[in-house]
Amino acid sequence: MRRVLSALGARFSSRARLAHALRLIEDGDVVAGVALLGSVAEAGMPEAQFRVGRAYLDGTGVPPSLVEGARWMRRAAEAGWVEARMVLGTLYLFGLPRESAEGQGVRLVAETPGDRVPDPVEAARWARLAAEAGSPDAQALYGYILADGPADMRDPAAAEGWFSRAAAAGCPQGHLGLGLVWMRAATDEAGHARAAASLRLAADAGLGSAQFLLGALTEQGRGVARDSAAATALYGRAAEAGVRAAQARFGLALLEGRGCARDATRAESWLRRAALAGDREAASLLGDLYASGGDLPPNYIEAAQWYRRAAAAGHAASWRALGMLALTGAGQPRDVTEAVRCFRQAAALGDGRAGADLGNLLLDQDVSEDDRRDLGRYFAHAAEAGDPVAAFNFSICLSQGLGMARDEQAAAGWMLRAADGVVNAQYWYGRMLLDGRGCAPDAAAGRSWIARAAEAGMADAQVALAQLMLTGRGGPRDHAAAAVLYRAAAEQGQVDAMFSLGALLGGGHDVPVDRPQAQHWFRMAAERGNALGQLMLGRYLLRGLAGVTDPAEARQWLERAAAQGVPDAAAELARLGAGAGPAAGAGAG
Structure with missing residues (x-):
């Protein structure tokens, strides 16, 4: 009966027709209700226009359409509907299809994500209109634009003011905004505590972003007591709310058993969700998880898939991991050329170990001459740009004629340039000076460079310096200091140092004889071949x-x-x- 009366009333006024449309939707006849809303909206009622726009954005009673939703929201916003202005501001902030011409509204074609263009200026205009009209959500939105929008639009003080108005009205997004503003401005524990208190209000209201940020503060013990279990619980709530970074943190916590029971299976599930959502660290962790085995069986093919996903997002360590898989033939045929490509990508992204990997590949017998030439050109370019590791590797290429003509004089020059920052280069430049390769012989200078590498802990340099001290080349004899160096290198696993220390302790040198210790070190060397x-x-x-x-x-x-x-x-x-x-x-x- 109510529905019949509603239908009769709908014949007389737009307001009655709107009420009837809403009743149809409430009673489950969504398609008919939205169709009636459309006719009321076409007649110019702002509320109906807003509701039709909402229906298109949500896909309620009509196929979902960002373009149609935005078109109706714009009509309602221009007519003064406050909530429509707030929604339109949000749509402009996150991107709408380009307009076909100035003043013609939103273009009604191509709704793919790549076709969307954010317009922070329009977003700010519509958000401000709604905020000034008293919408707490719009006040929080406008505060966000002023706090995190383009640099020329930022106004931290005004942003804090709008966040405060939204928070005073009980808007969780306002509390989140205040928490962010105060967290950035905090210089002491009191400042962090103030930020944490505001974030907690937003987190308790169910905002995943606030739960994640509060979890990070709780994990670090900034503004709140450090509590791994509480931090992990907050990460879990934020992960359930779909916050990508929280999914990665929660997965890592489960993997390490930090603040919760260790659970590799659940960890894998959460890391996977984060990785599929675009978190490159999570993708790299999944690669590590599958490559190393342990809780899960090793699966190098699966590991490579996750490393590739992380690498495509610019993750340097994942490029290096892909290079190692290609070099070792794990889960795929060994491919040195692919390893070179991956190591170069990793090095270009700042992974220092990848530069050393490339240097090691120079001596790999499976590296083709074409690859060696490519490596040589790569090292030359990077060395000219000031990369000390590349300068070291370029020197090796020149010294040994790897991928280029041998040029020992140029090799010595590049080795010297590398020696200021690369321990291996200090050692090899010292050797060049001792042998007079590419430079005038200078035993004292050579010994000095080798001493620098030895002091940095390089075992081969410690052995070389000990031998120089035994013979007195380039400086005074010092058998006691040589014994100390041999022991330091031997304790790092340097086999020649083990033998030499045994020989030194066995007699005939300027150190006390200790034959039991000599036999110990001879045995250590013997067992290692x-x-x-x-x-x-x-x-x-x-x-x-x-x-x-x-x-x-x-x-x-x-x-x-x-x-x-x-x-x-x-x-x-x-x-x-x-x-x-x-x-x-x-x-x-």
């Missing part, structure tokens, strides 16, 4: 030089040394075979 270490360990065990005699083990080590072509090992074995007893004191060090 050092032929002379195997010889000396065999001799020590055969003669009991460190207090323990073991002819059987001695024979094993001597055989291994002999197999590597050490003549003295073969001679020791020959004496053993002849039944000769240990020759006390022979060859101690």
